[in-house]
Amino acid sequence: MQTQLGNWRMVLPAAALALAACGGGADQANTTTNNQAESVQSSEASTGPAQGGNFVIATPGEPITFNELYYQDSASGDVISMIHAGLIYIDESFEVQPFIARELPTISDDGLQWTYHLREDVKFHDGEQLTAEDVVFTYSIFNHPDYSGPRVSDFELLDSVVALDPFTVQFTLTEPSAKFATQAGYGILPKHILGEVPVAELGDYRAYNVERPIGAGPFKFDSWTRGQNLVVRAFDDFFLGRPHLDSITTRFVGDQNAAILLLQTGQADYVIVPINEVETVRAIPNVQLESTLALRYDYIGWNMRNPLFQDRRVRQALTHAIDRQEIVETILNDNATVAHAPVSPLSWAYNDNVPQFNYDVERAKELLAEAGWVPGPDGILVKDGKRFSFEMLSNDGNVVRRDIGVIAQQYLRQVGIEVRPAQMEWGAFIERISPPNYNFDSVVLAWGLAIDPDPQAIWHSSEIEQGLNQISYSNPVVDALIDGNVSIMDQAERAERLGKVWYALAEDQPYTFLYYPQVFAGLSPRVNGFTQHARVDVFKPYQWWLAQ
Amino acid sequence: MFNYLLRRLITVIPILLGISIISFAIMQAAPGNPAVMTMDPTISAEARARQLEALGLNDPIPVQYVKWLSGVVRGDFGLSYTQRRPVMEMILERLPNTLLLMLVATILAMLVSIPIGIYQARKRGSALDYGATVFSFAGLAMPNFWLAMMLIMLLSVQMGWFPVGGVSTLGADFSILDRLHHLILPALVLATSDMAALTRYTRSSMIDVLNQDYIRTARAKGLVERTVVYRHGLRNGLIPIVTIFALMLPTMIGGSVIVETIFSWPGIGRMFISAVFERDYPVIMAITMIAAVLTVIGNLIADICYALLDPRIEY
């Protein structure tokens, strides 16, 4: 099982905003039995949180850097969540909440100026006060010509960032952007430590990034024994009060199975449970199994460069022919919901008023016939001398996708289509499907979504040549709808515009949208105060406490 | 002997060079490159291109090879693409763990297989001989990972006698006993398949030796059976065993990948697999070269041992 760099799901880490003022109906699609904000209760909840203890997380991934401007992998992200703090954070309902900022920003009428007022009691781990200077310092790095990190294009719309006074920061954009609200969550870097370091060297500046990452978050970096464990300790002067826990130890294990074993023997308190191990963990006595809808959808992508898939009726037929509910029930044990649109039910932009193509073999056959396909001598459809036969690719080691390939093969056979499922090693797989190769017929994959629902990266035709629009989908109507959606500051209005995008995409079926999976966390019986978040594994660790 | 060693060491250099060239070429030929491994859209095409350039991956392959080689002769194996730190540092962190595991597994294998093999040779056809043979074949047939999982499930999870993995108990002070406690299961699994093979080799070698005339002479001299077997027999019987054994050493690196993963043992086996999946070229090359060096050394040790043990051999 590959676990490094989150390569079984692709991650869009930019944050998105649901303007609280508009009372955005962020859809709570949590399906846990005990799913309030302070979700995990022990039977002695009335006595209040206990202080102290060492919380153990078991995970196969080992982090790389603790500078939020330079990380790409989720293991690093988890530790960053413990030791850093940003102006705002996105809560489990995907609403923006102030953190280091006292309150949500004031936005000018033209949407170009965002002013944040900072708390005055925020300290770095070394005791220094955090001021607007640090915020300015941090955000000036992104557009610096020497910045070599992965977020190079994130702040293209940022014109300037200045400190109006020691506790007030003002961002000026070149265009209004609803997305920007979600981007102000980066962990603030200490200017007094990094100010003198040339930006070109910042990415590899190990003295800070790896050895001594000073942040303003609830926990301080303590030690890292590579290959074994990493320890962070409670920061007494954390601006929301000292965390309940004394320390959090992240223990590095060989693979997911080893992590689950530790959970079983009581040596780990928190483990991410892959979907095919859910039943195993459920069977462990006393372990708490938390689940929530993941911010993600799984799909079968049809390569639009292949003549087989260029007729919309054919794509709709393909979706009709596959019983997605069956997939959810048998392969995923009902730990998912069938999807019809490329947006998560968790998002404020979710709109299920889209054409649905449910399991209907007859309708599938009708559509295929309409498109000119007739059954050939061996039962496989033929048109213009060409057989309807293609390959369905997925990555090696992923059992669920392998099974989906097999089920799709069976269903499509019923309507006279021949599918050849195949699996490949991840690196080779990526190379094949990415530009400039596009060497595939169809793929079984998934998108981990950003909090901001901007569909640009996946669906805009401009992303075909070098971006993530691997299936080469190009629809001028959709392009036009996507253009400028980010500038719509009014959430209801933007939701409406995006709703049209979902509708068009659902009608076009460039993907067969499969399902929205659940994400599962296994917790030991003594864990309390845990809030599960659909996008980040470590959320509000300062609220976690252990029953003694 | 000294001259012989010198000559051998000199021939080692072209061998290692050849291995490095072939490995480098194969590695580059594999599909995928370090920059595409994450499909992260916030990394713009421009950023990715910059990354490739910075890593030197746009240079023609021979140029990249020469750059790598010139670093290596200075002891610099470059920076890891994924971890952005010196490869040597990463390896030095993990190599001792793997070596320790290999050493203990080797000792364990020897301690078990040689006495059993000798016993089998002496009591050929006895119940224990057959029993040990069955055991040997079972050990050879058993997949590493299956045995590892079985042992963990039974001895660690059910009985709680052994830790589930890791090098030492979290947060506890350093203690040799604790380390050994963690070492036993992975070393056992790693040793098992070698144990099986070594037992067979020892058995047949000893059977061969015990049929020799000089054994009869030794008995005729009135030496007790134990002396005959161990002083006269074993010293001769060990010669082929020792050479096979020195050749087994490098294979342990490969076998340790599975064991290291299952037991969360932070060794270079696991590091190697991760590097391959991530296309972390500097790490891949460094570990490949280490394995090559160990193999060559293993061969050399085998030859030296052979010469030391058998006075008829002269270099």
Added chain:
Amino acid sequence: MLEPKQYRPLLSVNNLRTSFFRKGVELPVVDDVSFEVSSGETLAIVGESGSGKSVTSLSVMRLIPSPGGRIMGGEVLFDGMDLTMLPEKRMYDVRGNEIAMIFQDPMSSLNPVLTIGEQIAESLRLHKGLSKGKAMHKAIEILRTVGFARAAEIVNEYPHQLSGGMRQRVMIAMAMSCNPKLLIADEPTTALDVTVQAQILDLMQNLKKEFNSAIILITHDLGVVAELADKVIVMYAGKVVEQASVRELFNNPQHPYTRGLMQSVPKLDQDEDRLFSIGGNVPTPDNFPKGCRFCTRCPQVMPKCHQQQPELIKVGDNHLSRCFLHEAADV
């Protein structure tokens, strides 16, 4: 006539029976063998390969490999003790110490990875309790005795560095190191060149005189017998077929087999075109004829020979032969 002998023979083998077992079938390799040897005396055991002569000597030493073979019956009286009844622990004191044995092929009979000195000293340290230094010293002495001028260097050499003749001398040195009362030499010169042979035989003669040891000499070479032996027993297919003093045997062989052997030795003044050989082969233990073991090849075979086995019959002074011919002669 016979040399003067001690009042009590040193070694007295009576009705020794040793069998090997293959797939549950008993193969009587040594069948009812009896002989005596006294101190200072040399007994030669003569026969073709497969006659059981080596196994006889191994039986005396109790070196029959087990499982596979076993002494089935009879007694081996050595210096008053029955070796067949002795516990193994006591046998360790006998072997190499009171009875020593040297073998046919000196290259493979010496341990290739130990020095000459180590191998000789081993016996001394074991049986005589000598310290390492003293044992080495003694080893050098013994090597000189067997004719090595460079004894002090030889002790540090390995067997593969010596010639065949030298190695056999080492074997003898090793065997004689503890002054054994009895030396068993199994084909000691067979693997050596003729010239070297002579040296070894001389050596053995001298040592016999010096140590007054008894020697059992196993050989198929009648020339060697003539040179060294005092008395001879001839074995065929596991049985003693004739037994006499060496002079008596050579002057007056009685058993058809012995006669055949004598005739087979090529003589310089022979004027034949072809060398004489006894037709046929020695029967293997799983294929012994019902009657006399030699009946299938005997030129003087009678119908009776196929039915019954003859006993040893006295045909002269201390001369026995196992053949019906003599019986008939008596009658």
